Amino acid sequence: GENVEQHPSTLSVQEGDSAVIKCTYSDSASNYFPWYKQELGKRPQLIIDIRSNVGEKKDQRIAVTLNKTAKHFSLHITETQPEDSAVYFCAASIRGGGADGLTFGKGTHLIIQP
Amino acid sequence: DAMVIQNPRYQVTQFGKPVTLSCSQTLNHNVMYWYQQKSSQAPKLLFHYYDKDFNNEADTPDNFQSRRPNTSFCFLDIRSPGLGDAAMYLCATSGLWDRGVWGYTFGSGTRLTVV
Numbered sequence: 001g002e003n004v005e006q007h008p009s010t011l012s013v014q015e016g017d018s019a020v021i022k023c024t025y026s027d028s029a030s031n032y033f034p035w036y037k038q039e040l041g042k043r044p045q046l047i048i049d050i051r052s053n054v055g056e057k058k059d060q061r062i063a064v065t066l067n068k069t070a071k072h073f074s075l076h077i078t079e080t081q082p083e084d085s086a087v088y089f090c091a092a093s094i095r096g097g098g099a100d101g102l103t104f105g106k107g108t109h110l111i112i113q114p
Numbered sequence: 115d116a117m118v119i120q121n122p123r124y125q126v127t128q129f130g131k132p133v134t135l136s137c138s139q140t141l142n143h144n145v146m147y148w149y150q151q152k153s154s155q156a157p158k159l160l161f162h163y164y165d166k167d168f169n170n171e172a173d174t175p176d177n178f179q180s181r182r183p184n185t186s187f188c189f190l191d192i193r194s195p196g197l198g199d200a201a202m203y204l205c206a207t208s209g210l211w212d213r214g215v216w217g218y219t220f221g222s223g224t225r226l227t228v229v
Binding site: 001034041042043044045046089101102103104105106107 | 147149154155156157158159162171172204218219220221222223225
């Protein structure tokens, strides 16, 4: 089955700086890659996703890049703010996440230092 | 305007006593999923329904069962909860078309405590 590795496990950045979280996946058939933000005790919230026919996607301060050849994808957050502090999970799915569910990375605890 | 609703938010059950968690959706999505998320870990898929077709993950313990009586509702049954089953249980739904999933939505979760 699919295996997703996520790094780093903890990331501390100064407010206003950029944060980058990286993930690799094992199954070349995976073609849907969402990123979730989860605050303590709350549900995972989708923040951005990308499909394998696209190399980059941006939404305001958040961007995701995908390198299919290397089987890795990254989340970029610019101009970080205190409310960006949370745990971030990457995920991958075969067949566009169809009926196979998502395989998650272990998560990155992002800490924004004031 | 909650669209994937899980009840209850918190559930306390006794060791070995069967418990049922429920999930309902107003999105008319054809796929419903159950994930288990233990403290400080990633969500782990237990099983999913694609319409009425049930799909179990290979490493999901037999202690966990699921029912989907109609499009809107899905239940997670834990036949004999152990202390290791204490976790947040997340229900999710998605639509599916030939290009893949859309509208992947998580419920707020049920936090299960086993005493």
